[in-house]
Amino acid sequence: MDAHILFQLPTTVRFGFGVAAGVGDAVRALGGRRALVVTDLGVFAAGLLEGPLAALAAAGIEATVFDGVSGNPRDHECLAAVEAASAFAADIVVAIGGGSPMDAAKTTAALLTNGGSPQDWEAPKPLARDPLPIVAVPTTSGTGSEVTFYAVVTDTARAFKMSLFDTRLAPRIALVDPALTLSMPASVTAATGMDALTHAVEAYTGRLANPIADALAVGAIKLVAQHLPAAVRDGTDRAAREGMMMASLLAGMAFGNTDVAAVHCLAEAIGGRYDTPHGVANSVFLPHVFAFNAEAAPERHAAVAGALGLDVRDRGHAESAMGAVAAIAGLAAEVGIPRFAALAGVDPADFPLLAETAKRNVSDPSNCRELTADDYLALLRSAWAA
């Protein structure tokens, strides 16, 4: 092996039931005194804010809550959060929620020190200055945003999910507490879990794969196969919740150091246009992209089948990969992910435009098989027909 690998993990991670109670200590450790808490109404309604807010107060941290984040965070919501933070003179940002509040928090923390709007810092442009420090407390198990260097925000004028990318966007501390996911609804558990699986599969099969990320990605795939159905069936299953939280974290570490690929290019295209939940959007495309990609990296796609728990002995790579396609589609159906054709608002007349949008995604070059806009169009059509 003669590979040069860059693997970065700037985030201090604490994992386990109850670690979210340490949020006040985490903020203090980073020198924070006045926290902007970025969250959404779902987190508030689930009663998940009270504990962290009490922990901040107990540590002597002043906090103000910004809960105006949508399911797919918008550019103008980040600007409103910046305004709230400035008015409060916040010196630290605490994200409590799923990928949307975390990505909005990361964007807000960046804009507070760099100025401008999210579009001014669109990837691949690096930030000019360090963001405010971020403490991330995920309440879903899928995004991995607590350890990644990305923030994905919808540019409302373009109806386009754009990315900010800089290692300094990584939260300084992540408190990854499966207890916060015990009340997550089954549909959100399913969608976010399929997002985690997609991160792991795209990290492992993508062009930027490396052996460190591979180990994390394979571990994540095994955990999803083992725990996602149980977590969806019974949300109070602590072992399943813990397994999915770990899967999400490992997958985040993996794709944060590699990239996602064509599944995310398609998912972000339809998310930007129709506001489709991100995990659902990934899930409907994952089997189709996997089948398309398999010939470009047969051994890797066969290895995914093994990680999913399929018996791949005495089978060729292509056969194993096709087994994984069926297993992934079967898992999505088992956990209740809707079919692409059943999603609200989706209009096949938009497919040529969506294919162009997917092709423009910054992660398109990371896919193991090169795609044209026509290839994306064919994938949209095959997912629609499934």
Ligand SMILES: [Fe+2]
């Ligand atoms: Fe994702």
